[in-house]
Amino acid sequence: MREGDIELLRQLADYESTLDFSQPGMDLGWSWRDVRVQPTTLNRLYVEGYLDNPFKSNSYTGYLLSQKAKDLLDGIAAAESEAPEPLDVPDDLFADIIGHEDVKALLRAVLQAEKPVHVLLAGPPALAKSLFLWDIERLAGPRALWLVGSATSRAGLWDLVAERRPYVVLIDELDKMSAPDTAALLSMMEGGRLVRAKKGRELELRNLVRVVAASNRLTSLSPELRSRFAVCRLRAYSRSDFQAVVKGVLVRREDVDPELAAEIARRLDGRTQDERDAVRVARLAPQLGVAEAVRLLVGDGD
Numbered sequence: 001m002r003e004g005d006i007e008l009l010r011q012l013a014d015y016e017s018t019l020d021f022s023q024p025g026m027d028l029g030w031s032w033r034d035v036r037v038q039p040t041t042l043n044r045l046y047v048e049g050y051l052d053n054p055f056k057s058n059s060y061t062g063y064l065l066s067q068k069a070k071d072l073l074d075g076i077a078a079a080e081s082e083a084p085e086p087l088d089v090p091d092d093l094f095a096d097i098i099g100h101e102d103v104k105a106l107l108r109a110v111l112q113a114e115k116p117v118h119v120l121l122a123g124p125p126a127l128a129k130s131l132f133l134w135d136i137e138r139l140a141g142p143r144a145l146w147l148v149g150s151a152t153s154r155a156g157l158w159d160l161v162a163e164r165r166p167y168v169v170l171i172d173e174l175d176k177m178s179a180p181d182t183a184a185l186l187s188m189m190e191g192g193r194l195v196r197a198k199k200g201r202e203l204e205l206r207n208l209v210r211v212v213a214a215s216n217r218l219t220s221l222s223p224e225l226r227s228r229f230a231v232c233r234l235r236a237y238s239r240s241d242f243q244a245v246v247k248g249v250l251v252r253r254e255d256v257d258p259e260l261a262a263e264i265a266r267r268l269d270g271r272t273q274d275e276r277d278a279v280r281v282a283r284l285a286p287q288l289g290v291a292e293a294v295r296l297l298v299g300d301g302d
């Protein structure tokens with residue numbers, strides 16, 4: 001199956017439902033001209049077993065949806081009509097994220113709520129915004145749809161949501177999303193109709209998705225997009241929080257010895273608020289020593 005195939009099969013099923021199979025000749029099937037789909041695409045679907053080929057001559061290839069395709073569409077329709085199972089949120093979700101207790105509490109509630117509340121994590125770099133999205137993705141598995149704002153337009157939000165029917169959509173770098181995707185997102189978040197810009201096709205979303213997004217900036221977002229989110233502002237770490245986060249990140253994620261991590265945290269105190277500086281220092285410390293790594297990477301604080 002390729003991107004867009006499910007929608008295509010739906011379209012073919014819609015077409016077949018308009019046909020009167022009691023008429024003579026209908027058992028030969030329809031041709032690519034009837035449905036305006038490239039012959040090569042239909043042939044591929046036939047090879048993959050989604051179409052039957054009841055008739056073939058030099059001038060006419062007739063197709064009908066196969067039982068396999070009908071079963072697939074029936075299965076999807078059944079799944080869509082059921083209310084989505086809420087996620088099972090274990091106690092240790094977000095355990096690898098230090099601090100940010102209010103954000104954790106809010107996101108846990110959102111993941112378990114019956115109806116969607118959308119959350120936007122906003123704030124300066126290196127405050128664990130992406131880490132929150134990753135943890136949710138890990139929890140939701142295939143029920144999460146992960147998008148990076150700057151890269152969504154290739155497949156298109158519309159197609160991705162239509163095919164994957166996610167429980168939660170995770171969007172990193174929301175401020176970089178393309179205009180068509182942003183338009184689709186606006187209506188998706190209100191549970192309205194999703195209209196596909198290119199072909200004007202509509203998608204009825206019976207089960208609402210929830211969106212968790214991250215962005216550095218709020219100013220570049222349109223007012224209507226911003227209004228659809230509960231905006232959760234992550235503030236830069238205080239000096240003591242920064243110390244705790246540096247030690248935690250270095251020991252847990254970078255496998256740094258706790259004493260070395262404490263030394264790096266101490267030497268960076270008051271010089272930077274960026275966790276990524278600590279990671280860079282730790283990675284170069286074996287070559288340079290901590291003091292020299294701090295001097296070269298962060299400056300000597302003058």
Ligand SMILES: Nc1ncnc2c1ncn2[C@@H]1O[C@H](COP(=O)(O)OP(=O)(O)OP(=O)(O)O)[C@@H](O)[C@H]1O
Binds near residue numbers: 123245
């Ligand atoms: N509170 C924290 N707990 C654990 N790790 C943290 C925390 N804050 C920052 N980090 C670490 O800092 C690094 C940057 O985090 P992350 O990528 O999530 O930042 P971000 O907020 O998405 O930044 P950006 O806005 O630049 O995308 C990660 O390697 C992460 O491990």
Ligand SMILES: [Mg+2]
Binds near residue numbers: 129130131172214
């Ligand atoms: Mg990020």
